[in-house]
Amino acid sequence: MIQPTYGVSDFVAVCNQILNVSFSPVTIVGELANFRISKNRWVYFDLKDDFSSVKFFCSVYTLPGPLEDGMVLVVTGSPNLHPRFGFSITVQSIQLQGEGTIKKAANLLEAKLEKEGLFDKNRKRTLPRLPEHVGLITSLESAAYGDFVKVVSARWGLSVFTYDVQVQGEEAARQIIGGVNYFTRTAKPPEVLVIIRGGGSADDLQAFSSEAVTRAIAGSRIPTLVAIGHERDISLSEKAADMRASTPSNAAEILVPNKIDEIKRIRHLLNLADQKVKNSLKFEITQTGHHKTQLNSLIANKVASLERALNEYRQKAELLDPTNILKRGYTIIRMAGKVVSSSKKLNEDQEINIQFKDGVKSAKII
Template sequence: MLFQDSLGAQSAISVSALSLYLKELLETNDILQNIWVHGEVSNCKIYPSGHCYFTLKEGDAQLPCVFFKQARLRTAAPNLRDGMALAVNGRISFYERDGKLQFYVDAVMSLGEGALFRKFEQLKARLEAEGLFDSERKRPLPDQPTTIGIVTSLQAAALRDMLRTLRNRYPLTQVILAPALVQGAEAPASIANALDRLNEHGEAEVIIVGRGGGSIEELWAFNEEVVARAIARSRIAVISGVGHETDFTIADFVADHRASTPTAAATAAVPDIADWQADIEEKQQVLTDLMLEQIEDRKAQLAYAMRDLQRANPQSTIVQRRQQLDECTERLQTYMQHIISLRTERLRGVSLQLHSLSPLLTIARGYAVVRQQRDQTVVTSTRQVQAGDMLTIQVQDGQIEAVVRPSGAEI
C-alpha cells in the first residue's frame, strides 16, 4: 500500500505499521466492537490452556474465532463442537502475528445443530437402521497380514506416517496403495472407487482408509453415503483412520475397526515385531532357565548315582573281601598251627604209647611176630594155621619164611 507524504510523493510503509493501522481501524469501529454473528462451528479445538479456537462458517464464508478461557468460565458457555449452530457476541480485531482478522468471543448462544450436523445425523440413523453398524457384520482383522491396502492421498502426510509405522512395526508386510482424493466434491467417489479396486485386485488382507485431521468440511467426504456403501460391500476387512481422536465420521461406524488416527490405524493393522522379539527373548530366558534347572537336577542325580555306584563298586567289595580273606587266612593259619601243634603233641604221646606197646620192643627182647604170608595176619594161635601155610616170622633183625608141617611129620 502506498501513501502520499506531505510533499505529495508516494512512499511505502512497513508491515508492522500497516498491521497496527488495521488493528486501530477495526478497534475504533463501534459496530465491530460489540456485534453478534451467527454460523456453524467448524474445526473446533480446545487447548490445554483452556482457550478455544474455532471457525464460524456460513456457506463459503468463514470467520476465525477465539474464545478465551476466562470468557468461557465467566459466561458458563456450553461445550463447543463441530456442527453446532451458534450466535456469538464479541469484537473483531486484527491479529498482527498471523496477519488475519479474528473474532474475539465474549459470549455464545446455541442455536441448535447446523446443517452439516443434521445431514450427518440423518445419514447415520438411516444406515444404522439398515444394520451397517451392527457388530455382527464386523470382521476380525488378520493377525499377521502379508499385504495391506491403503486408500488415501499421495500427498497426504498421513500416508508417510502410516508407511513409517508399518515399516517399524512389521517390515514383513507389503503395501498396495490405491490413491484417492480425500477432500472436495470429487473425493467421495474417488474413495469408493479406490476401495472397489483393492477388492478387485484381491491380494490385500486388510484395507486402511485414512487421512489426517481437519475441519468438519475437510473430513466430510468420509461422511458421504457412497463411501459408507463401498466400505460395507468390501470383501476385505476395513480399518478407518480419519482425523484426530475426537473426530468421528460415518466411515468409522461402518468400518470393521475404527482407529483414532491414521497412525493408530496402521498400528491396529499389523502386530509389533518388537513384541515378538520381546516374547521370544522372554521364552528363550524361560527355556534357558528350565534347561539350567534340568542340568542341575541331572547333575544332582548323577552325583547320587555315582555315589551309589561307588558303594556298589565290586572293586571296593573285592578289596574288602581280600582283607577279610587275609584275616581269615591268618586266623586259619593260626588255628591250623594250633591244631597241628596239638595233634603233634598228641601224636607224640600216642607214638610214645605205641612205641611202648610196639612188638618190636618185644622182639628185641627175643620174641618174634608170626604172620600169615598171604594176608599178613598175626598168628597168635595154632588154630590159625594149617599144614602147608606159608608164614613170615619177624625177628629183630629181619624176617624168616617158614612152612607149617603137619603135626608129627619129620623134618
C-alpha cells in the first residue's frame, strides 16, 4: 500500500475534516490556566489536569464573566487544527464548576459591576403600589411558579403575564434575557417585571449571577423584582434589581396586599380624612366667628367715626345758619328780596323788610 504524501496545508485540511466528521462539539472539564485577553476582543486559555492541557480560543462575548487561573470550567467547543497555531478548541459555551469557582467568579464580577454603579441604591426605583398587571419570568413547571400564583390568587389578585424559561443550565441565561427583552418591547409593558425561581446549589443558580442576565435586569426599563429562594447567597441579579424578595411567595406578598390588611388601611385613611375634614370645618367655623367679631367691631368703629364727623358738620352748619344769628338779637334787612349788607345801598323813602327771630316787619327809610 502506497503511503500518501501531503503538503502541510493539505494535511491540516484533512485533519480538520477528520475532526469535523469524528467529533460533534466536545465538552471538556479542567482547571483554567494561561488565561489572557488580546485587544479586548480575543480570549486564549488552557484547560489542564495533572497530565495534559488543551488550548482554547473564543471571543470575549462568550465569557460568562471575569475569569482567573485556577477556576474549574466546563467548556463546550469544536476541535480544529490551525495552520499556524496548531491544535485548539473553538469555544461555544463556558460554564463554571464547583461552588468555589462559582463564588470566586461571582466575586470578581460583583466587584466589576459595583464599580460601574449597577448596584447603587440611588438608581433603584420604587415598585408601584397595587399594580394591575405584571410580567413573570420563570419556569412554568416549577414549584416557584405555583407558590407565586397561589399567594396572588389568595390575596388581592392581579393579571400575570408569563414567559416560560429554563432557570438553570446552558440555555437559562439566554432565555431569561429573552424574557426581559420580550416584556420591554411589548405594546403595553407590564408595570413590574418579576423574575423568580426556587432554591438550589451554586451550580443551579449560575444563570442569575451571570454578567449578561445581571446587566439585562439592571438595564430594564420596567421596574424589577427578583426572588431566588436561596437565603445563604444573594445572586447578582437580586442585587441589580429594583427590589429583592426572599422567596417567590414573598415576591407575591410584596406586590399584592392582603385583602383584610388593605381594607383596614383604607378604613384608616378614610377615618383620617374624615377627622381632617371635621378639624378643617371646625377651624373655619372658629375663624368665621373671629372674622364676624372683627367685622362687627370695624363696622361699629366706622359708624362711630361717621357720627362724630356728622356732629362736627352739624355744629359748623348751626354756626353758619342765619336763624341762629337772629336768636342772638340780630336782624336781617332785605330790600326787594335781597339782603342789604351796607347802609350805602339804602336811600330815603325806600321800603325795606326787617327779619327778626320771631317775624318780619316793614319799614321806610327817612
